Amino acid sequence: MYTLYYSPGSASMVVHLALLEIGTPYRLELVDLSAGAQRDPRYLKLHPHGLVPTLVVDGAPVTESAALLMLLAERHPEAHLAPAPGSPARASWYQWVLYLANTVAPTFRFWFYPPELGAPEHPAPVREALQSKIESAWGRVDTHLGANGPHLLGGEFSGADLYLTMLMRWSRKMPRPATEWPALRHLADRVRARASWKRLYELEGLTEW
Numbered sequence: 063m064y065t066l067y068y069s070p071g072s073a074s075m076v077v078h079l080a081l082l083e084i085g086t087p088y089r090l091e092l093v094d095l096s097a098g099a100q101r102d103p104r105y106l107k108l109h110p111h112g113l114v115p116t117l118v119v120d121g122a123p124v125t126e127s128a129a130l131l132m133l134l135a136e137r138h139p140e141a142h143l144a145p146a147p148g149s150p151a152r153a154s155w156y157q158w159v160l161y162l163a164n165t166v167a168p169t170f171r172f173w174f175y176p177p178e179l180g181a182p183e184h185p186a187p188v189r190e191a192l193q194s195k196i197e198s199a200w201g202r203v204d205t206h207l208g209a210n211g212p213h214l215l216g217g218e219f220s221g222a223d224l225y226l227t228m229l230m231r232w233s234r235k236m237p238r239p240a241t242e243w244p245a246l247r248h249l250a251d252r253v254r255a256r257a258s259w260k261r262l263y264e265l266e267g268l269t270e271w
């Protein structure tokens with residue numbers, strides 16, 4: 063049994079989607095970010111950095127959304143969230159998950175949390191630089207998907223597509239949302255048609271794409 067500490071639509075989303083894809087039993091615990099619950103001393107015992115998600119696995123808290131996606135893929139190979147260990151496709155899978163986690167997700171973090179770059183709101187040049195970095199990532203992924211898609215690994219859906227679609231969703235209010243790139247939009251449409259995505263919307267009370 064897993065327990066997922068989550069906030070609707072946040073970085074916990076990919077972990078929640080993975081749990082739904084697997085079909086394993088789990089418990090959900092809401093961390094109300096708007097009320098500062100991530101800084102509650104009881105939650106800090108689980109996640110000392112005060113972020114979501116945390117997944118309690120066999121009684122021990124584990125953090126970092128990409129690490130949790132990898133862990134769940136490893137623990138539940140039957141769900142095919144990742145290709146077989148040792149295969150060439152597995153190498154591509156690591157490459158894409160880590161690209162999203164190392165390059166795209168931290169830029170979103172800065173986009174959404176200006177104080178982490180030293181100001182209550184981004185000065186225009188910083189905002190433009192972050193926007194351009196996110197858009198150049200969309201361009202790169204879109205080129206890859208256009209040539210090798212429809213999924214990040216080609217014909218086969220994987221957990222990397224869940225992670226990518228979560229990040230794409232975060233861009234929906236940006237001046238140029240990810241869905242303006244055609245191959246990205248096509249991938250998002252496929253992921254949004256999955257039962258896991260629809261169920262997550264019900265469970266987390268999400269409405270907006």
Ligand SMILES: N[C@@H](CCC(=O)N[C@@H](CS)C(=O)NCC(=O)O)C(=O)O
Nearest residue numbers: 072073100112113114115126127128
């Ligand atoms: N690298 C972390 C980032 C997690 C993260 O930034 N979570 C955000 C929500 S998307 C959060 O907890 N924000 C609350 C805060 O910073 O106080 C991961 O992928 O798990």
